[in-house]
Amino acid sequence: MMFRGFLFCFLLYLNGGWCKRTQQIRSFPDGFLFGAATAAYQIEGGWYEDGKGLSIWDIATHTVPSPIKDGSTGDVSADSYHLYKRDVELMKELGIDFYRFSVSWSRILPNGFADKINQPGLDYYNNLINEMLDNNITPFVTIYHWDLPYNLQKLGGWTNPLIVEWFRDYAKILFDRFGDRVKFWMTINEPKQICYEGYGSDLKAPFLNATGIAEYICAKNILLAHAKVYHLYDESYRKIQNGTIGISLSCTWYEPASDTSDDHQAAVDARQFDWGQYAHPIFSNAGDFPAEVKQNIALKSAEQSFPKSRLPEMSAAEVALIRGSSDFFGINSYTTKLTYRDASLEGMYPVPSYMDDMGAVMIKDPSWTQAQSTWLQEVPWGFYKLLVEVRNLYDNPPVYITENGWSTAGGLLDEGRISYYRSYLTALLDALDEGCDVKAYTAWSLIDNFEWKNGYTEKFGLYEVDFSSPELTRRPRKSAHIYKEIIRSRQLNLNYEPEDFIHEHDVKEKGA
Numbered sequence: 001m002m003f004r005g006f007l008f009c010f011l012l013y014l015n016g017g018w019c020k021r022t023q024q025i026r027s028f029p030d031g032f033l034f035g036a037a038t039a040a041y042q043i044e045g046g047w048y049e050d051g052k053g054l055s056i057w058d059i060a061t062h063t064v065p066s067p068i069k070d071g072s073t074g075d076v077s078a079d080s081y082h083l084y085k086r087d088v089e090l091m092k093e094l095g096i097d098f099y100r101f102s103v104s105w106s107r108i109l110p111n112g113f114a115d116k117i118n119q120p121g122l123d124y125y126n127n128l129i130n131e132m133l134d135n136n137i138t139p140f141v142t143i144y145h146w147d148l149p150y151n152l153q154k155l156g157g158w159t160n161p162l163i164v165e166w167f168r169d170y171a172k173i174l175f176d177r178f179g180d181r182v183k184f185w186m187t188i189n190e191p192k193q194i195c196y197e198g199y200g201s202d203l204k205a206p207f208l209n210a211t212g213i214a215e216y217i218c219a220k221n222i223l224l225a226h227a228k229v230y231h232l233y234d235e236s237y238r239k240i241q242n243g244t245i246g247i248s249l250s251c252t253w254y255e256p257a258s259d260t261s262d263d264h265q266a267a268v269d270a271r272q273f274d275w276g277q278y279a280h281p282i283f284s285n286a287g288d289f290p291a292e293v294k295q296n297i298a299l300k301s302a303e304q305s306f307p308k309s310r311l312p313e314m315s316a317a318e319v320a321l322i323r324g325s326s327d328f329f330g331i332n333s334y335t336t337k338l339t340y341r342d343a344s345l346e347g348m349y350p351v352p353s354y355m356d357d358m359g360a361v362m363i364k365d366p367s368w369t370q371a372q373s374t375w376l377q378e379v380p381w382g383f384y385k386l387l388v389e390v391r392n393l394y395d396n397p398p399v400y401i402t403e404n405g406w407s408t409a410g411g412l413l414d415e416g417r418i419s420y421y422r423s424y425l426t427a428l429l430d431a432l433d434e435g436c437d438v439k440a441y442t443a444w445s446l447i448d449n450f451e452w453k454n455g456y457t458e459k460f461g462l463y464e465v466d467f468s469s470p471e472l473t474r475r476p477r478k479s480a481h482i483y484k485e486i487i488r489s490r491q492l493n494l495n496y497e498p499e500d501f502i503h504e505h506d507v508k509e510k511g512a
């Protein structure tokens, strides 16, 4: 056993320096919280009901020809707008401590502005929150998860500096109406995906593709909008409502593809562009955008004859407003990329662009286990390294893992997802052993949902949703049974097998 453990460690040492412990049962610390997450546009449906206004994703999915892989929409999706009581039953069955969901801005404010509040929208979230509290599930509310009111997009969306005030007005309504019962708030989910994928490329709505320009304007406005809402809560609500508020960044681990100093720097640059761009202004002592990001963009901008850097500057007052504006570091993490430097980058990326400014090339190791999503591979040691790096860079902030999960093509027997959850939770426990201050873990996702540009072709749910049935039937996958036992026992037992599930499944297969 000792020898096998040693050999395993040695092999993994060659593959990234992470040594997986071979203990079969490990405990989570007292007070560690488990949850599951979703986002409004991905599950709610009710896209044009009860006074809801249109969002950029309503517009995107109704564009002809459709930009969505299977031509689908979130018009109905899992219909959580009507089936939320069933969703709360699933939460209770799983035994999760908290449920992270997002509020649809245009369901509350149909035009995006705070002049007209849509009462049925407030009713929906009040009902959901009350149903959760009746079942001892703590609500964790994401204020913005990508579904910007289309009315605000017409005015430039996140590239218009006035959005800082529009977002603050919207958030204030949520604090006023839900803050008596909601104690966990997240301002914005994944700024990089909003800014780079939505504005600096054509990967997400609004598909602006103003490469090398709009993603940086968006980045500054998002940081300011987040910070204003943080301070609003901190100054006007915290004393009465006693909650906690932060932001979530999507953090991929970038591993140098070789030992050269060039590849090492490429990996550092990739981390700083991908999440440092948002983490450094908020969580570092110095504040402001990271040096690597400022230098690379300034240099390329000068080469390209821009009169000044395409990255907007922050004033000293803005740096101070943003620095320290989060009670926790929310991490959404899924995978790892090998990173190398290619001096020419000839023809590889548009010029100017975020990818060209970063000057790094990312590849995957073909030996890594592949999910249904092309971008997702199982690399638990990368998750471990990420957590240790966050501890080192930002003075060991309290970390909530606010998303982590695996996609399949479907089916109830999801061994790939089970392997992924087990290996990533093992990495998390190893990071705790290294002193990382991780306080919570959130599985993405509670149920199958609309996976943005990939429609319904990728399933992330612990619960399957049968999108072909009129009832949109939810059924637990094998991984739901595994996660349930982890939460019940507050332990990770790599050998646990859910007997009931196997039995039910066998019966179903034989009966079919």
Ligand SMILES: *[C@@H]1O[C@H](CO)[C@@H](O)[C@H](O)[C@H]1NC(C)=O
Binding pocket: 242
């Ligand atoms: C505020 O919340 C903390 C835990 O988050 C709790 O320990 C404390 O008792 C609460 N205080 C009040 C006044 O509710």
Ligand SMILES: *[C@@H]1O[C@H](CO)[C@@H](O)[C@H](O)[C@H]1NC(C)=O
Binding pocket: 202, 209, 211, 350, 351, 352, 353
């Ligand atoms: C996005 O913009 C770049 C130029 O910056 C261009 O090369 C590319 O074709 C555009 N993509 C689409 C889908 O229009």
